[in-house]
Structures are given as C-alpha cells and as structure tokens.
Amino acid sequence: MQNLVGKKKIDYQKLLAPAALVILYIFFAIFGKNFFSYEGLKQIFQSSYYIGFMAAGVTFVIITGGIDLSIGTVMMCSALIGGLAFSNWGWPVWLALFLVPLVGLFFGFVNGILVAKLKLPPFIATLGTMLVSQGFGSIVSGVRTMYYPTVGSPDQWFRSVFYIHNNLPVGMLWLFGAFFLAAFLLNKTRFGRYNFAIGSNEEAARLSGVKVDNWKIAIHAMCGLFAGLAGIFYGAAYTTITPGKGNGEELNAIAGVVIGGTSMSGGSGTMAGTLIGVLIMATLKKGLSSVGLQAHWQTFFTGFVVIGAVLLDNARNRAANRVRIEAPAAAAKS
Amino acid sequence: MAEVLLQMRGIQKYFPGVHALDDCRFELRRGEVHALVGENGAGKSTMMKVLTGVYQRDAGEILIDARPVEIHNTRDAQALGISIIHQELNLMKDLTVAENIFIGREPKKGVMLDKRRQNRMAQELLSSLSIDIAPTTNVGKLTVAKQQMVEIAKALSFENTRILIMDEPSAALTETEIGELFRFIRELKARGVGIVYISHRMGELKQISDRITVMRDGQYIGTVDTEKTSMDEIIRMMVGRVIYEQPKEKSNVPEGAPxxxxxxxxxxxxxxxxxxxxxxxxxxxxxxxxxxxxxxxxxxxxxxxxxxxxxxxxxxxxxxxxxxxxxxxxxxxxxxxxxxxxxxxxxxxxxxxxxxxxxxxxxxxxxxxxxxxxxxxxxxxxxxxxxxxxxxxxxxxxxxxxxxxxxxxxxxxxxxxxxxxxxxxxxxxxxxxxxxxxxxxxxxxxxxxxxxxxxxxxxxxxxxxxxxxxxxxxxxxxxxxxxxxxxxxxxxxxxxx
Missing domain, CATH: 3.40.50.300 (P-loop containing nucleotide triphosphate hydrolases)
Structure with a gap:
C-alpha cells in the first residue's frame, strides 16, 4: 500500500504568499515607526476581522468560477438590521446577533437562486443584490445611523467577546476559528469537493449526476452567511453603522482572496491563502501609515499587489500548461 | 475543355502521430463545380485548410493558372482569389448586410465612415448577383439561406475571387432554399468561378457537380465525372478501404438476453x-x-x-x-x-x-x-x-x-x-x-x-x-x-x- 499514499511534493509556489507576508512584516518592522510592537500587531489583526469573514465566504464562490459583489453591502445591511433589532425593537443583544447572519444567509440564498436557477451571470446577479441590499438597509433603518453597544454601556460584553478584551484582540480567535471551519468545509466535506468540481468543470460535474444547481445555491448561501457574520464584527469594530455604505468593502475582500492565490477562473484556491491575503492587506495598511503614507497611498499600493499577485498566478498557470501536448483532435476531422 | 484554374499535387501533411494527407491531389477548372467527398476524417477539411493557408503543407505543390504559388496564411489565399464559405457562417448578426460585406475595408470620407456609399456598393453587388436583399437589413433577421448568400456575396466582393470553397452549404437549408442555392451556384459557374463543393449528400452531388473527387483516410482515391458515375460507385470509393482488423462475425449476445x-x-x-x-x-x-x-x-x-x-x-x-x-x-x-x-x-x-x-x-x-x-x-x-x-x-x-x-x-x-x-x-x-x-x-x-x-x-x-x-x-x-x-x-x- 506504499504507493497508494504517495509522497506529496512541496509546492514552492504555495509558499509565495506567506513569504510575501513575512517579508512585508520585516520590511515595515525595520522602516516603520511604532510598527514592530504589540500595538502594531494588534492593529493589523483588528483591521482584518470583517474583511476576513467576507473573504472566507467569497472564496467558496470564486472557486466555483463565480463572484459575489454583494458581500460588502450585505454585511452592512445585516449589521444595520441587527442594530435596529437591538436599539429600536428592543431585542436583547444576543438575539439580535442571531438575526445578523440570517440576513446575510437570506441574501446569499437569493444570489444562489439568481445564478443557479435563473442562470444570470454572477457578476450581474450580485451587482443587483448589492444595490438591493444597500437600499434595503437604508429603507428599514429609515436612513438612521445604528449603534452597537459601546464600552461602558450595559451590553459592553459584546465588544469584549467580539473585538477586544483586556487589550487582547479576541476577534482574531473568531477569525481563525472561522477560517478553520471554512477550510474544513472546503477540504473535508462533499460541499467542498463539489465546490472544486463545479469550478473546474461544471458540465462534467453535472453529467456525473451532481445536482450542480442545488450545490451552487448552497455555496452562495454560505458566502452570504459569512458576509452576515462579518456584519457582527463590523458592528463590534465601529459600533456606529451608517446606512448607504458598504460598497467597496467587497472589493477589499476579493482582493484578499486573489492575493491569496485563488484563481478567478475557478477550480483552485485555499482558505489559508485567503487568510494570508487578508493579512497582507492589513499589514500593508498599517505598515504604510507607519512610514508616514496616508490612506490614499495604501489604496494605491494595494492595487499593485493585486495586479502582481494575478500576474504571478498567470505565469504559474502558463508554466503548468506548457508541459501539455495538444493532440490535433480536429486536424484529422473533415 | 475549360482551362484549369487550380492544381494541387502530391500534398503531404503530418500532424504529431497522424499522417493527415498522403499524396493528395485536386484539380479545379474554370466554371466548374467540383465536389469533394469522403467520410469524417477523410482529410477534406485538412486539404482545404492547406489551400486557404490555415495549415502549411509538408510537401507537394499548389499551382494557380499553372504557376506555383505559396500560401502562408488566409491573406495570401485571398490575394490569390481563394475564398471559403464555412459551414458555420461567420457573419455578425447585429450588423447590416452592407456592414458585414465591407467589414474591415469600409469606404471612408475623411476619417468618417461613408455609410451611404457603402450601402450603394453593397446594393450594386447584390443586384449584380440577383440577390434580393436590402443592404440595410440586419443579418440576424435573414434566413440561414439568405445569410449564406450574403456570405457568398461578401466572398465575391473581393474582386479577384475565382475559387470558392463551400463547406456543406446545404446542411442547414430547406429543400426550397437548396433550390435557390443551386440556381445561385449556376450563376457563379456562368461567371467562370470555380467551386469546390464539400457535401455528404449524394443526391445533391448528382444535381450540382460536374466532377467528384473522393478522399479516404487522408488519401486521394479518385476523380470521376458525375454524369458517368453511379451513387453506389461513389460510396464504394468512399468506404472501400482495406480492413486490417477482422470484423466481428456474429453477435456475442445470447439469444433471449433481456x-x-x-x-x-x-x-x-x-x-x-x-x-x-x-x-x-x-x-x-x-x-x-x-x-x-x-x-x-x-x-x-x-x-x-x-x-x-x-x-x-x-x-x-x-x-x-x-x-x-x-x-x-x-x-x-x-x-x-x-x-x-x-x-x-x-x-x-x-x-x-x-x-x-x-x-x-x-x-x-x-x-x-x-x-x-x-x-x-x-x-x-x-x-x-x-x-x-x-x-x-x-x-x-x-x-x-x-x-x-x-x-x-x-x-x-x-x-x-x-x-x-x-x-x-x-x-x-x-x-x-x-x-x-x-x-x-x-x-x-x-x-x-x-x-x-x-x-x-x-x-x-x-x-x-x-x-x-x-x-x-x-x-x-x-x-x-x-x-x-x-x-x-x-x-x-x-x-x-
């Protein structure tokens, strides 16, 4: 049974993203002001919570070859509705916190129906739900800002559970937990296996008797659920939620996924990569401000990192394809 | 006998692991419809791709007007007056007939497109071929048969076109439309265009072709005059290969198997x-x-x-x-x-x-x-x-x-x-x-x-x-x-x- 197990070779390409993260960290540790400190590390973590949740969810969708543009506004909409339940409807905080991911799940499910059953291109379908969820959040909140419990309020346990406790960035535990769960789903379950199968060849999966449509709905719903969960952490981080915001955040999450090596054409990707991609973006954000460059510089450089990551990915795919020999299947046909 | 337009001789083509064309030849005269037939994989398409410059031959020669020519790409083929109408039409459905015909070489007035002149040129071309289609119609609104005629008109709008290759032109047409197509093909013949006609339909070949060349397994089998040949003869030429493998002699399924x-x-x-x-x-x-x-x-x-x-x-x-x-x-x-x-x-x-x-x-x-x-x-x-x-x-x-x-x-x-x-x-x-x-x-x-x-x-x-x-x-x-x-x-x- 020895060759059944078969030794797995280390794929050095996979180490590229972690190496980039380490190099970035060392670079800013040397050149940045107040970067190499507990405080600096804490800030890196804190700015990656809600982006991380969205990124984990959308990784599933991107592996199927799709996209979800609605996660940013769905996150906001979920957070707004949660805040509404807590501050206007008088729900206890814990109950409101259950509602938040359910809102996300709902929007994800709608995306799934639009993409899988009604055959809309994912870009268009989720562009639509992006606008709908943004508008919906504003409508139900009556365009009022919602507040989550702050320090000193009776429900201040909320922040110490989800954000920071005794100067410990506890949100990080949730984030790591979420990624662990996502990686488990992706690598160990039928859900994950079909995710890759659909992404690499949807038609082959269908002809193999896989109910592709249903799985795609489940995958989109999962993405929505993660976006909803991101809403909790957004609430914990900012405590004030202003209606009409949220679009643009999905692109940060997608950028994290791409930097982490998940291919936009589907069929390949890892949760670990996405986590590292998100951390790279957070490190860049903190690092650039520590060398005195403002937010607009961060945006500027993040763009380069995204493009660089995809170029690298393409180069790697080309190298892999070069080995193949194309048989002239059509050549002899008449 | 009409003059010979095109001659292909001793054509060889290899693909990795496949000898796609082995000593193939083909000849086309002015004003002739010459059918090229063979089973799937006989090498008809490869032969035509060599002629239109899609593939490069590995050996052999191509002569046009008895002069050897080199065809490295489709542009060369076009310059020599060779056009091909594919089975899958290559028209842009949302553009007009005139726009399709002159795409890539639109008449201009300064930097602007001269639509009026384009339409007039298209109208002249269509009338000269007695095709009754308005040049301003969107191609997508036409029937497949009409679209095909637009494609042929486009091929003939290159003034030098003398060799027209038609790959299964009747496949998507109804019987009346085929009649229309044939009238049109006879018109082209009268103008001296040589037509290579690829088809599987035996009855059709009888009606429209002058000669038939049969290919099989990448080899030239023979050329016959349509009038002097029976359909059975052609079929025999198409399939009469030496079988290396013994066919099964009897069914292995037991009597009464469910x-x-x-x-x-x-x-x-x-x-x-x-x-x-x-x-x-x-x-x-x-x-x-x-x-x-x-x-x-x-x-x-x-x-x-x-x-x-x-x-x-x-x-x-x-x-x-x-x-x-x-x-x-x-x-x-x-x-x-x-x-x-x-x-x-x-x-x-x-x-x-x-x-x-x-x-x-x-x-x-x-x-x-x-x-x-x-x-x-x-x-x-x-x-x-x-x-x-x-x-x-x-x-x-x-x-x-x-x-x-x-x-x-x-x-x-x-x-x-x-x-x-x-x-x-x-x-x-x-x-x-x-x-x-x-x-x-x-x-x-x-x-x-x-x-x-x-x-x-x-x-x-x-x-x-x-x-x-x-x-x-x-x-x-x-x-x-x-x-x-x-x-x-x-x-x-x-x-x-």
Whole structure:
C-alpha cells in the first residue's frame, strides 16, 4: 500500500504568499515607526476581522468560477438590521446577533437562486443584490445611523467577546476559528469537493449526476452567511453603522482572496491563502501609515499587489500548461 | 475543355502521430463545380485548410493558372482569389448586410465612415448577383439561406475571387432554399468561378457537380465525372478501404438476453423520433455521419438535454429521467467524445475524478472519507491499468487514453450497467485504442450493456453486436453484425436529398 499514499511534493509556489507576508512584516518592522510592537500587531489583526469573514465566504464562490459583489453591502445591511433589532425593537443583544447572519444567509440564498436557477451571470446577479441590499438597509433603518453597544454601556460584553478584551484582540480567535471551519468545509466535506468540481468543470460535474444547481445555491448561501457574520464584527469594530455604505468593502475582500492565490477562473484556491491575503492587506495598511503614507497611498499600493499577485498566478498557470501536448483532435476531422 | 484554374499535387501533411494527407491531389477548372467527398476524417477539411493557408503543407505543390504559388496564411489565399464559405457562417448578426460585406475595408470620407456609399456598393453587388436583399437589413433577421448568400456575396466582393470553397452549404437549408442555392451556384459557374463543393449528400452531388473527387483516410482515391458515375460507385470509393482488423462475425449476445434499455420515439430539436432496444451484454454501435444526431440522442438518454417527447425504459420499467442526476441513478453512464469538456475535472486528482459520481457513498455524516476514495481509485487504477504515478496525480497530466480510463473508472465505481461510449477512441493512439477495445469487450462479457457511437466504420464493425444507423436526426436502419458491411452502412448514413 506504499504507493497508494504517495509522497506529496512541496509546492514552492504555495509558499509565495506567506513569504510575501513575512517579508512585508520585516520590511515595515525595520522602516516603520511604532510598527514592530504589540500595538502594531494588534492593529493589523483588528483591521482584518470583517474583511476576513467576507473573504472566507467569497472564496467558496470564486472557486466555483463565480463572484459575489454583494458581500460588502450585505454585511452592512445585516449589521444595520441587527442594530435596529437591538436599539429600536428592543431585542436583547444576543438575539439580535442571531438575526445578523440570517440576513446575510437570506441574501446569499437569493444570489444562489439568481445564478443557479435563473442562470444570470454572477457578476450581474450580485451587482443587483448589492444595490438591493444597500437600499434595503437604508429603507428599514429609515436612513438612521445604528449603534452597537459601546464600552461602558450595559451590553459592553459584546465588544469584549467580539473585538477586544483586556487589550487582547479576541476577534482574531473568531477569525481563525472561522477560517478553520471554512477550510474544513472546503477540504473535508462533499460541499467542498463539489465546490472544486463545479469550478473546474461544471458540465462534467453535472453529467456525473451532481445536482450542480442545488450545490451552487448552497455555496452562495454560505458566502452570504459569512458576509452576515462579518456584519457582527463590523458592528463590534465601529459600533456606529451608517446606512448607504458598504460598497467597496467587497472589493477589499476579493482582493484578499486573489492575493491569496485563488484563481478567478475557478477550480483552485485555499482558505489559508485567503487568510494570508487578508493579512497582507492589513499589514500593508498599517505598515504604510507607519512610514508616514496616508490612506490614499495604501489604496494605491494595494492595487499593485493585486495586479502582481494575478500576474504571478498567470505565469504559474502558463508554466503548468506548457508541459501539455495538444493532440490535433480536429486536424484529422473533415 | 475549360482551362484549369487550380492544381494541387502530391500534398503531404503530418500532424504529431497522424499522417493527415498522403499524396493528395485536386484539380479545379474554370466554371466548374467540383465536389469533394469522403467520410469524417477523410482529410477534406485538412486539404482545404492547406489551400486557404490555415495549415502549411509538408510537401507537394499548389499551382494557380499553372504557376506555383505559396500560401502562408488566409491573406495570401485571398490575394490569390481563394475564398471559403464555412459551414458555420461567420457573419455578425447585429450588423447590416452592407456592414458585414465591407467589414474591415469600409469606404471612408475623411476619417468618417461613408455609410451611404457603402450601402450603394453593397446594393450594386447584390443586384449584380440577383440577390434580393436590402443592404440595410440586419443579418440576424435573414434566413440561414439568405445569410449564406450574403456570405457568398461578401466572398465575391473581393474582386479577384475565382475559387470558392463551400463547406456543406446545404446542411442547414430547406429543400426550397437548396433550390435557390443551386440556381445561385449556376450563376457563379456562368461567371467562370470555380467551386469546390464539400457535401455528404449524394443526391445533391448528382444535381450540382460536374466532377467528384473522393478522399479516404487522408488519401486521394479518385476523380470521376458525375454524369458517368453511379451513387453506389461513389460510396464504394468512399468506404472501400482495406480492413486490417477482422470484423466481428456474429453477435456475442445470447439469444433471449433481456432488454436493459429501451428508447421510444425520442425527440428534440436535433433528434427526430429515435427508438431502439439495448440488450444485456450487448455492444450496440451507432453509425452515421457528422451531425446525424447520434451524440444528441445519447444526451437525451442521460438527461443532459431536454427532450420534447419520448420515453425511456430501464430494465422494463419506465425511467423518469429529467437530468443526469436521474440517469446516473438509473445506472446509465455517459462517456463524452469531448472528455475534457464533458467528462473530467482536469485540475483535480485521479481519485477525485473517479469518485465524482459516487461521492455520497464515501461520505459519512459530513466528512468525505479520503482514505476510502483513494483506495477505490487505487483499485480501479490496477484493474483497468490507468497509467498514473499515483491516484493523487492530476488528470490534466495524463495521456488521452488514460484520461478516458479515468472516466470509465468513474462509471464502474458507480456500478452503472449501461455505458454510452461516444467516440471512445478519438484522439487516442493505436496502443491505447486496442486497450479501450479490450476493456469494452471485458465489460460486455461481465454483463454491462454498451452503446458505442463511432465515426470509424472498421471500429464499429469490429466491436458491435448490432449497428444502428442514423442520418439527419432519424434512425435509417438497424443491421445485425452478420449482414453489416461498410457499403450498407454508408448507404443508410448518406442523406439522399
């Protein structure tokens, strides 16, 4: 049974993203002001919570070859509705916190129906739900800002559970937990296996008797659920939620996924990569401000990192394809 | 006798592992319709691709007006007056007729397009060909026949066009439209254009062609005058190859073997009422030319496409097959002719592909049991000798024959009793071919029932217990293996219009 197990070779390409993260960290540790400190590390973590949740969810969708543009506004909409339940409807905080991911799940499910059953291109379908969820959040909140419990309020346990406790960035535990769960789903379950199968060849999966449509709905719903969960952490981080915001955040999450090596054409990707991609973006954000460059510089450089990551990915795919020999299947046909 | 426009002599063309054209020749005179016929894979298209500069010949010469020419690309071909009308029309449906004709060389007034002049030029061209279409009509609104005429007009708008290649121009036309096309072709003849006419339809060749050249297996077989030749003669030339492999002498299916699959009057856009029975342990061959509707029939059986009507019975019970999920559960597995597109997840491992149709059997409450998946993949790797270093090898790096075996393994793991092999040996080298044959025989001996769609007649005659022939979406005949010959099959497979 020895060759059944078969030794797995280390794929050095996979180490590229972690190496980039380490190099970035060392670079800013040397050149940045107040970067190499507990405080600096804490800030890196804190700015990656809600982006991380969205990124984990959308990784599933991107592996199927799709996209979800609605996660940013769905996150906001979920957070707004949660805040509404807590501050206007008088729900206890814990109950409101259950509602938040359910809102996300709902929007994800709608995306799934639009993409899988009604055959809309994912870009268009989720562009639509992006606008709908943004508008919906504003409508139900009556365009009022919602507040989550702050320090000193009776429900201040909320922040110490989800954000920071005794100067410990506890949100990080949730984030790591979420990624662990996502990686488990992706690598160990039928859900994950079909995710890759659909992404690499949807038609082959269908002809193999896989109910592709249903799985795609489940995958989109999962993405929505993660976006909803991101809403909790957004609430914990900012405590004030202003209606009409949220679009643009999905692109940060997608950028994290791409930097982490998940291919936009589907069929390949890892949760670990996405986590590292998100951390790279957070490190860049903190690092650039520590060398005195403002937010607009961060945006500027993040763009380069995204493009660089995809170029690298393409180069790697080309190298892999070069080995193949194309048989002239059509050549002899008449 | 009219002067000779074009001569191709001693044309050789090699592709890796395939001798696609071996000493082929072709001649075309002014004002002649010269038909080029042959089975799928005979080399007609390759020959025409050499002529239009898509492929470069490896040896031989091309003469136009008795002068040797070099054709390196389609632009060269155009400059020499050679145009081709493909079976799939290359028109932009949302543009007008005039815009389509002059695309890429629009008349201009300064930097602006001169639409008025363009329309006038198009009108002149169309009138001169007595085509009654307004140049400002959107091409998408025209019938296929009219679109074809626009395409021909476009070819002739290059003033030097003297050689026109038409690849199955009548395939998508109704009978009246074909009449229209033929009138038009005669007009072109009168203008001295030489026409290469590729078609499978024997009756049509009788009507329109002056001479017929037959190709087979990449070789030139002969050229005959249409008037002096019978259809049977042509068919004999098309199929009369030396068969290296002995055809099966009699059916291996025991008398009274139960019917495992029955299709009754299957209909869809491409399939026009096909019925048949498949017995336990039988290999049923599906013969026909390209576009006969064989693959489409198979796709109806496995629920890959929606059928308009018709019933499917598995083991005597009516099977309600709405999608491949149902077909797989009824025990029907489909191996596509295009395994990369429809059969395999190329970036995934052998094990993942083998388990794709059976994953729920390997899943506990939640977790996929990877040990079991790899174990079963390993078992089948041994059993049907898939040459892969490990079951973790990605399928993309395997050869065509081994990729095919991975698909077979997928259905065997699923324990499918009915397997549809669609062109199972396409793009596979000779060694792997005989292994696939062996495997299919072995499966049939084990009691699996097989439908084998193939365009290679020797293969069908060697493998099948019975052969069903299709033509243009209809079943045209069923032959027991004792009575089946290439000539009989071809006579049933060739459209008679």
């Amino acid at each position: 019917v495992v699959l029955e299709a009754r009057d299957l209909r869809s856009r491409e399939v026009k009422g096909v019925s048949f029975e498949l017995r336990k342990g039988e290999i049923l061959g599906f013969a026909g030319l390209m576009g006969a509707g064989r693959t489409e029939t198979a796709r109806l059986i496995v629920g890959a496409d929606r059928r308009y009507s018709g019933e499917i019975y598995v083991n005597g019970k009516k099977a309600d097959i709405k999608d491949p999920f149902d077909a797989v559960r009824a025990g029907i597995g489909y191996l596509s002719e295009d395994r990369k597109r429809y059969g395999l997840c190329l970036p995934l491992s052998v094990a993942d592909n083998v388990a794709l149709a059976t994953l729920e059997d390997f899943t506990g409450t939640l977790v996929v049991n990877d040990r079991k998946v790899r174990q079963i993949a390993h078992e089948y790797r041994e059993r049907i000798s898939i040459k892969a270093p490990t079951v973790d090898t990605k399928v993309v790096s395997l050869s065509g024959g081994n990729q095919q075996k991975v698909v077979v393994a997928k259905w065997l793991v699923r324990n499918c009793d009915i397997l549809i092999f669609d062109e199972p040996t396409r793009g596979i080298d000779v060694g792997a071919k005989s292994e696939i044959y062996k495997l299919m025989h072995q499966l049939a001996d084990e009691g699996k029932s097989i439908i084998m769609i193939s365009s290679e007649m020797p293969e069908l005659l060697r493998m099948s217990d019975r052969i069903l022939v299709m033509c243009e979406g209809e079943k045209t005949g069923e032959l027991d293996i004792q009575e089946a010959t290439q000539e009989k099959i071809m006579a049933l497979a060739a459209p008679r219009i």
